[in-house]
Amino acid sequence: MIKIERTSVMNFENAIRGARNPMNSWNRMDSSYDENGNFIFGENDLNLALRLVGAGTDHRKFIRQIFVSVDFTAPLYWWKEYDTYKVATVANSTSTMHKIASKPFELDDCSYDHMNQKALTCLENVLHVLEELRLEYLETKNKETWYSMIQLLPSSYNQMRTCTLNYETLLNIYFARRHHKLDEWHTVCDWIKSLPYMNKFIEVIDNKSAN
Numbered sequence: 001m002i003k004i005e006r007t008s009v010m011n012f013e014n015a016i017r018g019a020r021n022p023m024n025s026w027n028r029m030d031s032s033y034d035e036n037g038n039f040i041f042g043e044n045d046l047n048l049a050l051r052l053v054g055a056g057t058d059h060r061k062f063i064r065q066i067f068v069s070v071d072f073t074a075p076l077y078w079w080k081e082y083d084t085y086k087v088a089t090v091a092n093s094t095s096t097m098h099k100i101a102s103k104p105f106e107l108d109d110c111s112y113d114h115m116n117q118k119a120l121t122c123l124e125n126v127l128h129v130l131e132e133l134r135l136e137y138l139e140t141k142n143k144e145t146w147y148s149m150i151q152l153l154p155s156s157y158n159q160m161r162t163c164t165l166n167y168e169t170l171l172n173i174y175f176a177r178r179h180h181k182l183d184e185w186h187t188v189c190d191w192i193k194s195l196p197y198m199n200k201f202i203e204v205i206d207n208k209s210a211n
Contacts, residue, residue, distance in 0.1 A: 001111035001158070002184040003073040004191050010067045012039040012196070019052060019062035041197065049197070054204040063167035064088065068195065071162050075111040077155040078184045088169045093161040100149055101138055105131045110156040114183070126154055167198065174202060 013031065020026050030042025041049065052060045074082075105127045112120055130149055137145040165173075174192045177185040193199045 001075065001113050002078060002187050003071075004187070005071045005073070006069070006162075007191075007195070008069045009196055010069070011065055012041075015062045015065035016041070016045050016049060018065060019048060039196065046197075046200075050200060050204050053201045054208050057168070060168070063171070063201070066167040067164060068166065068170065069162065069164050071160060072188075073158055073160040074184060075156045075158055076153070078182065079159060079161070080155075081182070081185075085165075085169060085173060088166050090164040091161040093159055096150070096153070096157075096159065100153070101134045101146070105134060109158055110154060111158060112156060115156075123154060123156065126152065167195075167201070170195070170198070171201065171205070175205070 016031060017026060017029065020029065028044045028048075031045045032040050032042065034040055049062070052062060072082075107124065107127060110123060110127070112123055115123065130152055133145055133149045133152070136142070137149065170192050174189050178189045180186070193202060
């Protein structure tokens with residue numbers, strides 16, 4: 001399971017203006033904003049953007065200046081894979097270390113949508129023990145009890161992080177993960193394709209690879 005919320009895409013105008021710096025072609029800029037404040041590529045700017053994206057990473061530097069902020073709520077086993085993307089990413093997470101005992105442990109704290117009954121029963125038992133440890137820790141503040149919670153925490157436990165990435169990093173994620181075994185990555189790849197103009201950028205790269 002993965003939840004994707006509060007997506008914000010920023011800096012399109014500055015990015016495409018920067019893309020015109022090498023040829024001093026700012027007079028050809030024709031993009032605008034709609035009544036809702038959404039950036040809309042003009043024909044000239046879109047043609048330039050697609051040519052640069054198709055020309056490869058050395059030429060599409062402008063997309064590194066298109067920023068995305070988003071909240072992901074996902075299980076720890078997914079975050080372990082996400083953490084391989086260290087370039088041009090920033091994340092602030094909810095704190096397991098500080099807040100693990102702040103609320104009762106519940107089944108919905110975890111991703112269990114693909115578990116069979118045997119695994120689900122085991123998870124419920126683990127959560128029952130974690131809740132006993134949590135109550136014990138609240139009463140005693142014993143560090144061993146706290147450590148027991150941390151080390152027993154299942155990899156299906158969900159954590160929320162506010163992440164900042166750019167379009168280049170998101171393209172790398174998309175092409176690396178679109179055929180991955182984990183359904184969470186397919187959800188993320190669908191979200192990436194839904195970002196403004198990202199589907200056009202992906203099509204250009206796919207077409208270039210096919211030729």
